[in-house]
Amino acid sequence: MSDARAHYLNAGHSMRSWLLTKDHKRIALLYLASVTALFFVGGSAAVMFRLQLLTPHGHLVLPETYNKLFTLHGIVMVFFFLVPAVPTVLGNFLIPLMIGAKDLAFPRINLLSWYLFIAGAALALGATLYGGVDTGWTFYTPYSSVFSNTYVVATVMGIFVAGFSSILTGLNFIVTIHKMRAPGLRWFRLPLFVWAIYATSFMFVLATPVLAMALLLVGLERVLHLGIFNPALGGDPLLFQHFFWFYSHPAVYIMVLPAMGVISELIPCFSRRRLFGYEFVVMATFGIAFLGFLVWGHHMFVSGQSAFAGLVFSFLSFVVAVPSAIKVFNWTATLYKGRIRFHTPMLYALGFIGLFTIGGLTGLFLATLGVDVHVHDTYFVIAHFHYIMVGGSVMAYLGGIHYWWPKISGKMYPDALGRWAAVLIFVGFNLTFFPQFIVGYLGMPRRFYMYPPEFQVYNVFSTAGASILALGYLLPLGYLLWSFWYGPDAGDNPWGASGLEWKTSSPPPVRNFETKPVVDEEPYDYEGGRYG
Amino acid sequence: MRFVPPLASVIGSQVDGLFWFLCGLSAFFAALIAGTILFFCIRYREGADADRSHPPPRNLPLELTWIAIPFAIMLGVYWRGAQLFLRERKPPPDAQQVLVVAKQWMWKTQQSNGRAEINELHVPLGRPTKLLMTSQDVIHSFFVPAFRLKQDVLPDRYTTLWFTPTRVGEFRFFCSQYCGMGHASMIGRVVVMRPKDFEKWLASGRTPGAPQEQDPGRILFRRKGCVACHRKVDGQGPPLEGIFGKTVLLSDGRTIVADEDYLLESILYPAAKIVAGYPNIMPSYKGQLTPEEESQLVSYLERYGTGRQKEPRP
Known part of the structure; x- marks a missing residue:
């Protein structure tokens, strides 16, 4: 940060200038630091229980510790990493830049969202330090509301508070995208990333309150012994599952839609092509966002819900697979007649397509009623959703971080090292999670701190893969931090990319653009393009 | 190294059939997509001399094709999956009944003549058996991989599971719904016996000299x-x-x-x-009534007046 030009990073160096900032770019960096720290907290828990599962007898930690570890992993990764990561880091940084605005519509509320997020995380992690919670991230009743002797209330309150961060962030994005687009930036000129964040914001606003309410009711039942979910008091335990999945299934799409938005930026840039079937990809985004609200019951095929509900939810789950397939096909077709370069972000994007495809296809097994009855609550499910959330969302998040890092930091990281890390993550990921499909079909249930010996060989593969994966995740942490201070200057547009965010300097000035941009071109205007 | 669990039920082989079909289908589409990506990546890499003239921005017939074909295939899979599910949900009326009570962290099973076991379940080969299940505390799930079946077991509510075993032997069952500290130790075994051996086993549970009537539900029905x-x-x-x-x-x-x-x-x-x-x-x-007596009475009422209330049948 030695250059004389003023930009958002050198606009102030005091703690106060960061902690009270209203600049969306600085808030994005606050989120980046927070979710990265939380990712490694959740990851450490995973390392611990993968080591435990190396042997069938479970000698490393006590059963109750094991249960707290996988609960911690799930809660942190879902509520405090996967849900917020892409929207709050990349979304916060990029939405105003991509639409040519100087900030989000409500900068103060944006800062409030971060504080709510931190307060929620502090509550949830504080509960962990006090002794933890052992209900699983799903908080199924009546175990969570009556039987568990752990810190359930503090944890659910943490998630409750963090939920308001999601809701406010969603509102902020919706208003910003509606009201603050640059002249000429019509709806169908928006980059897919903006569309994806826009659709995700609606899910934030519509789904999160249901989770907040459900968790509040769990807290009330624990503290005041109201009979809501506990059958001994006249409650209905299945009601909780309906409430919970009414949020948590859309949450899967909250985690994956922004990731798809990232991929829709990376593929055109490194193919020098307009995104194939732009309109179809936009429509598919909204198809997913809408249908995502109608499939929650597919988590409950064997729960005791009626057979008729099972039939309906199974059918709708097949329908929601269609828009996801549309996206994969359109990304693939974008490569056709392209001019493809394999920089680090592109490797993540290609890896994403492969892993997301496997995740999506194995999702069909789970949507199929007769097969789900066997694989439900086994490692098959674990493998499936990690292919979507880690193979999909985390790969896309890392791809996006690598793609926009020169814009965020103004610096370039060593691309060769980045490519190696991407390959390492891809290999480690598959070694970790592919064997879990097999051990799941063999019948190994999830959340077992010990298991029959016939499952061991697959668990050894998984643990070996997890150690490679852990190394793969540490590498970018190292070289990105290094490049932030010591990396070579990246220039304003190192990828020769289209899009408004590349038309301002790197790092961008505090007000984003020196002169208000006017848009007179279609998105992804790469035709005949060479690299910069 | 095993890739599929042992198979021991009629429905299980149908589930496996659909599973392998889905595996083939997935392998085909994964290979198709990966192959296409790989081909494009080599053909159109920067520096490769390829025809890049007039790249199409969109193609309506192509989009409709890759919407329609996968959707049609998926409808077929949906239908087959639904068929199996409905079969799994509809026990035949002549199924013999066993009461299953789950609690943290054990399974209790009870035959209709009153013979009870912990973490074990004896069933006859080739005859349909129906489990009437309930929990005394949290939600559990009864999962028999060899039968390709599971069903959650809820407090204050009944769920059922039925199967027709096709192989003599011992097969593991698990609790597959997380239920607290001892979740992983809620493991038991299903013992499938030849019908003759099963009758013998069933009768051997009766204490000598005890009254003929052993069906706990029937006793309650009279006593209450x-x-x-x-x-x-x-x-x-x-x-x-x-x-x-x-x-x-x-x-x-x-x-x-x-x-x-x-x-x-x-x-x-x-x-x-x-x-x-x-x-x-x-x-x-x-x-x-204790929760267990409630279950026994309900189990008896299910069989009452159907000619099956006196187990075992000849």
Whole structure:
């Protein structure tokens, strides 16, 4: 940060200038630091229980510790990493830049969202330090509301508070995208990333309150012994599952839609092509966002819900697979007649397509009623959703971080090292999670701190893969931090990319653009393009 | 190294069939997509001399094709999956019944002659068996990989699972719904026996010299005086022979299918649903029966008047 030009990073160096900032770019960096720290907290828990599962007898930690570890992993990764990561880091940084605005519509509320997020995380992690919670991230009743002797209330309150961060962030994005687009930036000129964040914001606003309410009711039942979910008091335990999945299934799409938005930026840039079937990809985004609200019951095929509900939810789950397939096909077709370069972000994007495809296809097994009855609550499910959330969302998040890092930091990281890390993550990921499909079909249930010996060989593969994966995740942490201070200057547009965010300097000035941009071109205007 | 679990039920081989079909389908589409990406990546890499003229921005027929074809295939898979599911949900009327009670962290199973086991379940080969399951605390799930079946087990509610074993042997069952500290130790075994051996095993559980009548539900039905009002003719309450699965007309004009949950509700809260033509005079049995006795009584009512209430059959 030695250059004389003023930009958002050198606009102030005091703690106060960061902690009270209203600049969306600085808030994005606050989120980046927070979710990265939380990712490694959740990851450490995973390392611990993968080591435990190396042997069938479970000698490393006590059963109750094991249960707290996988609960911690799930809660942190879902509520405090996967849900917020892409929207709050990349979304916060990029939405105003991509639409040519100087900030989000409500900068103060944006800062409030971060504080709510931190307060929620502090509550949830504080509960962990006090002794933890052992209900699983799903908080199924009546175990969570009556039987568990752990810190359930503090944890659910943490998630409750963090939920308001999601809701406010969603509102902020919706208003910003509606009201603050640059002249000429019509709806169908928006980059897919903006569309994806826009659709995700609606899910934030519509789904999160249901989770907040459900968790509040769990807290009330624990503290005041109201009979809501506990059958001994006249409650209905299945009601909780309906409430919970009414949020948590859309949450899967909250985690994956922004990731798809990232991929829709990376593929055109490194193919020098307009995104194939732009309109179809936009429509598919909204198809997913809408249908995502109608499939929650597919988590409950064997729960005791009626057979008729099972039939309906199974059918709708097949329908929601269609828009996801549309996206994969359109990304693939974008490569056709392209001019493809394999920089680090592109490797993540290609890896994403492969892993997301496997995740999506194995999702069909789970949507199929007769097969789900066997694989439900086994490692098959674990493998499936990690292919979507880690193979999909985390790969896309890392791809996006690598793609926009020169814009965020103004610096370039060593691309060769980045490519190696991407390959390492891809290999480690598959070694970790592919064997879990097999051990799941063999019948190994999830959340077992010990298991029959016939499952061991697959668990050894998984643990070996997890150690490679852990190394793969540490590498970018190292070289990105290094490049932030010591990396070579990246220039304003190192990828020769289209899009408004590349038309301002790197790092961008505090007000984003020196002169208000006017848009007179279609998105992804790469035709005949060479690299910069 | 095993890739699929042992197979020991009729439905299991149908599930496996659909599973392998899905594997083939997935492998085909994954290879198609990966192959296409790989081909494009090599052909159109920067520096490669390829025809890049007139790249298409969109192609409507192509989009419609890759919407329609996968969707059509998926409809087929959906249909087959639904078929199996409905089969799994519909026990044959002649299935022999076993009561399963789950609690943290053990399984108790009880044959209809009263013979009970912990973390074990003996069943005859080739005959359909129906489990009537309930939990005494949190939600559990009864999972037999070799049968390719599982069903959550809920407190204060009944769920069922049925199967026809096809292989003699011992097969593991698990609790597959997380239920707290001892979740991983809620493991047991299903022992599938030849029918003759099974009858012998069943009879061997009876203490010598004990009265002939061992069905705990039947004993309760008499001892609690149910039979006084629920007589076949001229009773003060509706007759209960063959009640299970029948559609009952209620006094408010609604109808309800008499399933396990309805039977239990009518024992505990008789006033909740009054059968048309009968007075609301039955006292509540809430608190008069242990949860286990409740289950035994419901299990008995399910078999009452169907010719199956006296197990074992010859």
